[in-house]
Amino acid sequence: MLKNLGVVVALAALPASAPGQVLSFSARSDLVVCSATAVDGKGRPVTDLRREDFRVFDEGKLQPIAQFHSGRGLPARILLLVDASGSMNEERKVANARWAAARILEALSPEDQVAVAGFDSRYWGVVAFTRDRETVRTGIESITPFGSTALHDSLDKAARDIASHGEGRRAVVVLTDGLDNSSQRTSDEVIARSRALDVPIYAVSVVSPLDDPGSSSFLGKKEAGQVAAAVETLERYAALSGGMAFRVSNPAALVQAADQIAGELKHQYRLGWDAPQGPSRFRRVVVQSTRKGVTVRTRSGYMPPS
Numbered sequence: 625m626l627k628n629l630g631v632v633v634a635l636a637a638l639p640a641s642a643p644g645q646v647l648s649f650s651a652r653s654d655l656v657v658c659s660a661t662a663v664d665g666k667g668r669p670v671t672d673l674r675r676e677d678f679r680v681f682d683e684g685k686l687q688p689i690a691q692f693h694s695g696r697g698l699p700a701r702i703l704l705l706v707d708a709s710g711s712m713n714e715e716r717k718v719a720n721a722r723w724a725a726a727r728i729l730e731a732l733s734p735e736d737q738v739a740v741a742g743f744d745s746r747y748w749g750v751v752a753f754t755r756d757r758e759t760v761r762t763g764i765e766s767i768t769p770f771g772s773t774a775l776h777d778s779l780d781k782a783a784r785d786i787a788s789h790g791e792g793r794r795a796v797v798v799l800t801d802g803l804d805n806s807s808q809r810t811s812d813e814v815i816a817r818s819r820a821l822d823v824p825i826y827a828v829s830v831v832s833p834l835d836d837p838g839s840s841s842f843l844g845k846k847e848a849g850q851v852a853a854a855v856e857t858l859e860r861y862a863a864l865s866g867g868m869a870f871r872v873s874n875p876a877a878l879v880q881a882a883d884q885i886a887g888e889l890k891h892q893y894r895l896g897w898d899a900p901q902g903p904s905r906f907r908r909v910v911v912q913s914t915r916k917g918v919t920v921r922t923r924s925g926y927m928p929p930s
Contacts, residue, residue, distance in 0.1 A: 655690065656682070658822050659793070659866055660893040660911050660922040667884065669891040670918050678920070680897050681910040691896035700736040700793040700889045701753060704728070705782045706764060707800035709744040709773035712830070718769060720830045721799040724878045725764050728797060729757050731886030740764055741785075743778035744771035745806045772806035779861060780814045783823045793892040795824045795867060797885060802829045802854030811857045815864055820906060820927045824867035824892075826885045827858035831873050866922040899928045 660678070662670040675692040704725055712718060729738065740751040740763040751763035775798075782796045804811075818825075831851055855871050862869040868888070870881035895911065908925045 654899045655896050656899050656909075656926055656928075657691075657894060657896045658909065658911070658922050658926070659795075659824055660895055660920050661824070661866065661888045661891070662893065662913055662918050662920050663888075664919075665917050669887050670913075670915070671891045673893065673913060673915065673918070677913050677915050677918075678893070678895060679912045679914060680895060681912070682897065682900055683902075683907050684910075685900065687897040687900070689895055690898055691894075693894040695793055695890075695892045695894060698793055700732070700795070700892070701786065702728075702732065702736060702738045702794070702889065703782055703786045703796045704738060704740045704760070704764070705778060705796055705798040705800075706740060706742050706750075706767050707744075707773065707775070707798070707830075708742040708767045708769050709771055709803075710769055711773055711801055711803045711805075713769040717801060717830050720872065720878060721828075722764055723875065724799055724828050724830070724872065724882055726761065727879060727882035728886055729760060731883050733890060736889070740767075741778075741782060742767045743774060744769075745774050747774070747778040747781045773804050774807040775800060775802070775804040776807040776809050776811050776814045778807075779825065780809060780818055783818045783821050783825065783865070787821045787823045793889060793894075795826055795885075795889055795892075797826045797828065798858075799828050799830060800858075801831060802827075802851065802858050804854070811860070815860060818861075819864040819924050821865070822923055822926075823865060824921075824923070825861045825865040826867045827862050827869040828878075828881055828885075829855045829858055829869065829871045831855070831871055864924045866924075868921070895922075902928070904928055 662673055664670055675689050678689060680687045680689055706721060737753040737755055738760050739753040740760055742748055742750050751760055779798060786794055786796060859869040872878050872881055906925050906927055911920045911922045913920050
């Protein structure tokens with residue numbers, strides 16, 4: 625049974641990158657490295673920034689950028705985390721989640737590697753990192769919704785799993801309705817633990833048109849209370865990790881979300897700076913661009929080496 629296979633088994637099968645594709649950042653323990661996505665006023669990725677176009681503020685103090693990579697030529701590793709709980713057991717939700725995953729696969733570059741994990745009350749590996757898109761599609765199709773939902777626990781495990789596999793462009797993309805009824809940890813606990821990891825989280829909330837403010841069938845925020853609260857929590861995950869959150873209920877929105885996720889992952893910058901001396905506590909980070917009209921998203925901070 626796939627559920628009996630630990631996700632570590634799946635992720636451990638990650639093949640080595642081809643020569644010339646390994647990110648040559650220093651392995652020094654005092655080097656802080658973060659992913660950064662730059663977008664213009666219309667949300668489109670800005671792909672031609674240089675080291676001097678960035679400003680890194682660590683606890684409000686400007687830091688020299690010691691190492692820089694534009695992301696070009698560096699394959700991405702994407703972990704698709706698919707909600708397999710009973711709350712997804714609705715034909716429209718299942719179809720939309722699978723369609724979103726397929727669209728993301730189509731939009732990624734051929735050299736990008738994708739793994740699949742599922743979750744209900746547990747978290748398990750389905751497909752190891754691979755460039756074989758058909759294997760990924762088959763794995764996604766094999767996931768059948770059933771059981772309770774431990775979304776927060778699963779996001780915690782997914783971010784930590786992919787963070788343990790070295791440098792490079794990477795992200796967790798979670799496909800879910802956002803509801804959680806069996807996690808051992810609260811969303812605040814998981815956010816506090818995961819926001820220091822350099823793993824952007826992209827959340828695609830698959831909802832009914834009745835719960836989607838962008839739909840003509842939207843019932844209103846009051847009626848959509850539980851779903852709205854779940855979506856807002858996913859938006860916090862995305863904002864604090866440097867990713868992005870989407871609420872989708874129709875094919876057009878799915879296309880837009882999938883294309884934007886894939887586009888951003890293709891142009892993920894990597895910035896490194898020397899960790900300032902100080903107490904071993906969470907340090908807040910802000911990354912900006914000197915280019916007018918450009919917004920930079922990155923993780924909200926890090927824990928310095930002890």
